[in-house]
Amino acid sequence: MYSEKVMDHFMNPRNVGEIENADGVGQVGNAKCGDIMKMSLKIENDIIIDAKFKTFGCGAAVATSSKATELIIGKSVEEALKISNKVVANALGGLPPVKMHCSNLAEEAIREAIEDYKRKKGEIVDNNDSTACGRRCEDIERLKNE
Amino acid sequence: MDKKCIYMDHAATTYVKPEVLEAMLPYYTEKFGNPSSIYFIGRESKKAIEAARDKVALAIGAKSREIFFTGSGTEADNWAIKGIAYANEDKGKHIITTSIEHHAVLHTCQYLESEGFEVTYLPVDENGLVSPEQVRDAIKPQTILVSIMFANNEIGTIEPIAEIGKITKEKGVYFHTDAVQAIGNVPINVEEMNIDLLSLSAHKFYGPKGIGALYIRRGVKLTSFVHGGAQERGRRASTENIAGIVGLGEAIQIAANNIDKNNKKLIELRDRTIQEVYKSIPFVKLNGHPEKRLPGNVNFSFEFIEGESLLLMLDAKGIAASSGSACTSGSLDPSHVLLAIGLPHEIAHGSLRLTFGDKNTNEDVDLLLNELPGIVKTLRDMSPLFVKEKEGIKNVQ
Secondary structure (H helix, E strand, C coil): CCCCHHHHHHHHHCCCCCCCCCCCEEEEECCCCCCCCCCEEEEEEEEEEEHHHHHHHHHHHHHHHHHHHHCCCEEHHHHHCCHHHHHHHHCCCCCHHHHHHHHHHHHHHHHHHHHHHHHHHCCCCCCCCCCHHHHHHHHHHHHHCC | CCCCEECCCCCCCCCCCHHHHHHEEEEEEECCCCCCCCCHHHHHHHHHHHHHHEEEEEEEEHHHHHHHEECCCCHEEEEEEEHHHHHHCCCCCCEECCCCHHHHHHHHHHHHHHHHEEEEEEECCCCCCCHHHHHHHHHCEEEEEEECECCCCCCCECCHHHHHHHHHHHHCCCEEEEEECCEEECCCCCCCHHHHCCEEEEECCCCCCCCCEEECCCCCCCCCCCCCCCCCCHCCCCCCHHHHHHHHHHHHHHHHHHHHHHHHHHHHHHHHHHHHHHHCCCEEEECCCCEECCCCCCEEEECCCHHHHCCCHHCCCCCEEEEEHHHHCCCCCCCCHHHHHHHHHHHHEEEEECCCCCCCCCCHHHHHHHHHHHHHHHHHHHCCCCCCCCCCCCCCC
């Protein structure tokens, strides 16, 4: 069901953990839906120099978390914000259709962590809750109807 | 095989026993006759079917003419419930079932609701038990059928079928039980238990897939489900799956004759697994009734982790198991059974079902017990729900 790349990232996840004194932390999803991802970032001069994750979720959720951290390390904050769920999924050689919604978690977690970073820097002041889980629920409904 | 597979998912399906397959094979090749034909090889097929029917009847305490072969357990459930509903709707349109039935029953009942029937879905207690008194209280003058599973496929809880049968008999309501998981694991006697209809499926007790049966007590009024030829005394058309029927007969005979011996072994494996897991892994809960449960069923919830991840890691170690998490079903909701026994969503997502079978050994359980704590720890270390302070806390059994 999963590609070799997905299984590799699931069995040997990269960058698991939490960064102490992180510059930005984002947690998205909820336990009710069955997946939560927490991403912490170390950022210097607007460049992400380290990223770590913790995920409660299925194989696809863990693998996309792992891949996402790989993709953003070394990127600028603005470049990292352009990494969509599709980019993460493609970098893993694709995900089964019913699992595509899991990849939103990674995209949303990156965005949340960067927003937290900007908030700490005083660049933004809003404090909206994450919509990641809701969005994924909609994805599932859409897939069912396709 | 590349690597040893430790199969612990016998509630999903079983292999076909060699002696069962051996009995089936001639009916694919030289003994291929249509049982409806008058010549020798047709008569030979007919005889084989009737011999298998006798074996099924004997295993559940029924009469041979009360056994009807179907294409699966799901078909037997559909036939029983829709057949009773359509044949008795002049008496009433109310059906009683439970919230933990297999989808073959639940979705059939939901379909009937769309056809104007009223269905009561009885709750269960935290161990998954249905209360016979609640069944009694739910019966109305319009009630035509009570359908309650013999044993639950996920959590293994065995329902008080004989007590419910007494009530339905007294109230004059038909009683159907989905016994797909119970056959071969629990002694069943349809007479003593006052069961009117019973569904079973061969591939759960070392028979082939694609063959099931419905027991219909003599005199029970239900419509036909598959229309066509005069097979199964005109009640279930289509040319018989002779090899499948022969396999079902062999398998149920072997299962019924060895029930005590098999159960003794399965209960040992089950109870050892439960005890050892409690000792070696914190934040774990056994789902299902501690005693009234299928001999080979273990169902745990591990807090802070998700079931599919657990299955993938067990699979990497060669252990095949199953889970009630949402991710294994493609929906956002975890198993309806785990929610019905009152588990919060996040704990239901972390469930693991192990169902032992006749080839499982103590060495298999050793390997499982060797791998499982490490896998759970790896996943918890990765989980944002599991915080450091919880480390080192042990279960109190």
